[in-house]
Amino acid sequence: MIQVQRLNMDNSLFLEISGWKVLIDPWLEGTEVDFFGWxxxxxxxxxxxxxxxxxxxxTVLITQKYPDHFHAETLKKLKPDHIIAPTSLKGKIEHLLPAASLTTLDSIDNQVMVNNVEVTFxxxxxxxxxxxDAFILDDGKESVxxxxxxxxxxxxxxxxxxKASDCQLLINPFNYYKLPFFLGGVVSPGMDGVKHLCEVLDPKKVIATHDEDKHAKGLVSKLAKVIxxxxxxxxxxxxxxGDRYLELNHYQKIKIS
Known part of the structure; x- marks a missing residue:
């Protein structure tokens, strides 16, 4: 069984797969600041x-190292017992939450089994x-x-x-977001990116993430092109x-399978 729920209108989700309950990129208060406020x-x-x-x-699953995914203030309040994250965050997480059990994944050690769910980085x-980066969560019958x-x-x-089980759910941004090349270029590939993954994965359902029209100030927001x-x-x-698309514009938990 797969269930999903928004925790904010951007990128934070609750996901349950085969009884394993995961918070994805929790950001529940305050701001996201990249490098400097300006x-x-x-x-x-x-x-x-x-x-x-x-x-x-x-478990808390942190998908990226940036503060809208790895939000320190929220994590300190949540005090998770177990965290899965890219290896690049190992030192920061150990400093922030020394009591938490930490599983890190990278290109060499890229899989771990948790509660009968295989997590692939x-x-x-x-x-x-x-x-x-991206992740596959696979319980042996269906995957996210x-x-x-x-x-x-x-x-x-x-x-x-x-190698993964049939994809029941694709979670992916729909917005196209591009910065000048010297700031990283394409941050989110938009509908072309969704189409590419639909062709590769053939998912039963698709949910948009990381698409909130947030309040923003600073150089990045002035230079960003958003569609x-x-x-x-x-x-x-x-x-x-078509009917693969599920609009998740609320905070209710929904059953996917």
Whole structure:
């Protein structure tokens, strides 16, 4: 069984697969600051769930090293017992939450079994920042593909994907977000990225993530080019998407399978 629930209107989710309960990239308060406030500061336009509304969970999964995914203030409040994260965050997490059990994954040690769910880390092919990775969560019967900034697959990644169970759910951004090349270029590939992953994975359902129109100030917001899908109705008419698309514009828990 797979269930999913938004924790904020951006990138924080509760996911349950085969009884394993996971918080993904929890950010429940305050701001996201990249490097310096004048460079990039963002904060939620819609209030996230309060801490006392967060479902009971077994693990926090951090997908990226950036503060809108690895939000230190939120993690300190949540005090998770177990964290899964890219190896690049090992030192920071151990300093922030020394009592937590930590599992780190990278291109060499890229799989771990937790509560009968296999977690596979798919490192990006990008060699310089920004670095955006993906994850597969697979209980042996069905799987979830999580790509919080989209994901471009190569031959190696395709082979890894073919080993996974049928994809029940793809979680991926729909917005196109691009910065000048000297700030990292394409941050989110938009609908072309969704189409690519739908062709590779053939998911039963697709949920958009990391698409909140947040309050923002600083250099990044002034230079960013953002293209958002026009409407739910338009998305449902896209031939390759259609009834795969699930609009998750609320904080209720929904059952996927």
């Amino acid at each position: 460079f990039n500061t963002q904060w939620h336009r819609t209030a996230p769930l309060s801490y006392d509304q967060i479902p009971a969970f077994d 798919l490192p990006t092919q990008r060699k310089i920042d920004p670095i955006y 593909f999580l790509a919080t900034h989209g994901f471009q697959t190569g031959d190696k990644e395709i082979q890894q994907i073919k 958002r899908p026009s409407s739910t109705e338009a998305l449902q008419k896209v031939p390759w998407l």
